[in-house]
Amino acid sequence: MRHPQLNSNGELQHLLTIEGLPRATIMHILDTAQSFVGVSDREVKKVPLLRGKSVFNLFFENSTRTRTTFEIAAKRLSADVLNLNINTSSTSKGESLLDTIDNLSAMHADMFVVRHATSGAPYLIAQHLGRVRGGDAHVINAGDGRHAHPTQGLLDMYTIRHHKKDFTQLRVAVVGDILHSRVARSDIHALTSLGVPEVRAIAPYTLLPSGLEQLGVRVFTDMREGLRDVDVIIMLRLQNERMRGALLPSAQEYFKHYGLTQEKLALARPDAIVMHPGPMNRGVEIESSVADGPQSVILEQVTYGIAVRMAVMSILAAN
Amino acid sequence: MRHPQLNSNGELQHLLTIEGLPRATIMHILDTAQSFVGVSDREVKKVPLLRGKSVFNLFFENSTRTRTTFEIAAKRLSADVLNLNINTSSTSKGESLLDTIDNLSAMHADMFVVRHATSGAPYLIAQHLGRVRGGDAHVINAGDGRHAHPTQGLLDMYTIRHHKKDFTQLRVAVVGDILHSRVARSDIHALTSLGVPEVRAIAPYTLLPSGLEQLGVRVFTDMREGLRDVDVIIMLRLQNERMRGALLPSAQEYFKHYGLTQEKLALARPDAIVMHPGPMNRGVEIESSVADGPQSVILEQVTYGIAVRMAVMSILAAN
């Protein structure tokens, strides 16, 4: 069975995961994003590509920050945006996820941006839309459980390409709570697809998922070893609940072993860039002087994130 | 005293209730809606009829679903839409309902879409606007207590007309919790005004209001009897709180007697249509195979609902 994110011509119908996405599709998104970077610098930050389209932000899990990035992207494309926080709404009235989707489709939704605590929810929606009459809306996964966060993966790739040009000569380290991170998973799939020869995962045993080696990832539990000579460092956010839980002794202990300090950063290549999907826990996974230092490209990631989301939306709307 | 929803020329100033609305006014709304059905199918789903108008969604009772339908309708008419969930806002600061309205009127509001738990609140607002200087905003009742939900009633009429053409030959059954349902009340008034010769109400004794016979409605407590030879079945949502309360033995028991199954549906005319205002409780008031079956027009109701709301808004704005 075909993955629902590509149609029979191999064109992107939904963006659900980077896993299995052809290299050419990723590159096309990055190239398109490049053309949108300038839009946000203009006096009038708007293009009419999605004028008269209805984009629904369906956030079953609250995230003002991520919702805002998609809302800006859609508005700069001139779409009509509707925000639905669904935890307090119809589902509390006992309506099923797919009934909600059917209803919004019947209102002629053009695009669903879906964040959901359950892995696979956006996939389920896309699959369902493929089966029903008039189900021609596009789905963008804005983060589902521990599974995927493909727009974050793509904006990370955009940022890396911007600074390093060629993916095929790089060493990239992903550091932190890889076990629970949908960002890590999306980044690893993207890096592999784009031909990065050495992807490293650095984390304590308790935060390492199984199966990384099969993806071609080199695993390190010693951060100093893992950072040696890397070109790119992707720090992950440590969820507060992990710090309180049984997986880690304390935030201080974590910072000591896996926090990115200037001293540890010096082990990487001198032109290494430092990335973080935000929001940061300063003093837990990253030292403030590194977060705000000359090698940090963390705020650029945010800027490129808008362009990448505009690119994904405009590509989907055109297909 | 004149009802505030019509002006001295009999033109619609507010939409508060279908009760007492002239047949010609209802038909004019349905005809206008018909012209808007196509707008949502276009590449650019927008017309400039309400450009530069300010539409306020005043939801004193939370309903993402209903709010969304009005928000889409207003945005497709190019209005500026402002969403105010007022339970957590000014009223918690002790400001009265009418002070809130005066304030928003002073900001040059053009239209208020009001949902309120108290029956009559939109009427109160419309009456108040008629008394104050500059109170020329229009009020649309988006559901008030157990009283009325006129846009739902109108979209139900649109759906029936679309499928059955002529109202004057129909048997229509409204089934379920009629006692607590503003939808039922609006539908019964609309059906009667449009000349439907036989309107039936089907419910257990505990969920039947008094006075139905005076409205010309035939009452049934046996669903099989009530469904016999009807052309249209309007199922009502059973509120969760009823199921837990003293009015009903259990959801299972309710489904057995008043749930619409394929077997019960077979008692109606073979071309009968099945309607539901949503959100549905599958397995409580309706069987899934009926909800998704060939006689169901439930999702069409949603689609026509946008067109009907666009029609109401554009008619009010023009008057």
Next chain:
Amino acid sequence: MRHPQLNSNGELQHLLTIEGLPRATIMHILDTAQSFVGVSDREVKKVPLLRGKSVFNLFFENSTRTRTTFEIAAKRLSADVLNLNINTSSTSKGESLLDTIDNLSAMHADMFVVRHATSGAPYLIAQHLGRVRGGDAHVINAGDGRHAHPTQGLLDMYTIRHHKKDFTQLRVAVVGDILHSRVARSDIHALTSLGVPEVRAIAPYTLLPSGLEQLGVRVFTDMREGLRDVDVIIMLRLQNERMRGALLPSAQEYFKHYGLTQEKLALARPDAIVMHPGPMNRGVEIESSVADGPQSVILEQVTYGIAVRMAVMSILAAN
């Protein structure tokens, strides 16, 4: 050190406080507002001055009412508006205020409308933006702690000028909970800057801040004395929490001594105007017959408030 709200040419970069704002700047805002009063009366209430700009309503303290005034003003200027209620969002994820600002700046925000429970928060943001690369967004203080509410102060001045023309012949009384009121503080600074010769503060001892005399304000604890021959009465809202607290005996007692009744109003000049920032506690700080009476300009304040906010936004965007 220069106050961050003015640039080196003395042009307004941010609106943080009326304290220290040059008289000419205030008058320029009022004159600009005058040109916007007509926009809200038009058939199409929109001008394209902020088209393609992104305005972020950052409400760290919930206020639907104030947020709505800024949202309308921005939309009538054709801006894209993004509402962020931040109590439930990133800050609950442990992200700092300035990291949030950096993030939104990286999305190319053009304007931040900030309400915060902490005095000085908008100042902190403006100062921070001045230090970072690309920090060219403008900040409007929409109320910070007990400190300032400059747009309220400006709309109050607009209202006074509209009715009294000349500031330099006026007696103005500010009445009520001056101690906790950011509105009172902004009004007093504005009145003084505009040359009002006699500003009076009327309140019980427990609700009077120290230092009023140094600002040139005459203090009264007897309302009848304080109101004698004034041209303008600015009533303040009594926060519910004060009524319950130790500072006041009861709402009834407060009304008796400091509530504005028709009888007390008769002590002012016969053409005195009555103002209130809203939302009003009728029967606590103001009698209903006064609030709705011929001398009340309370709803005009709301109307002029939209024009004043449009003026501030368009001036900032142009600088």
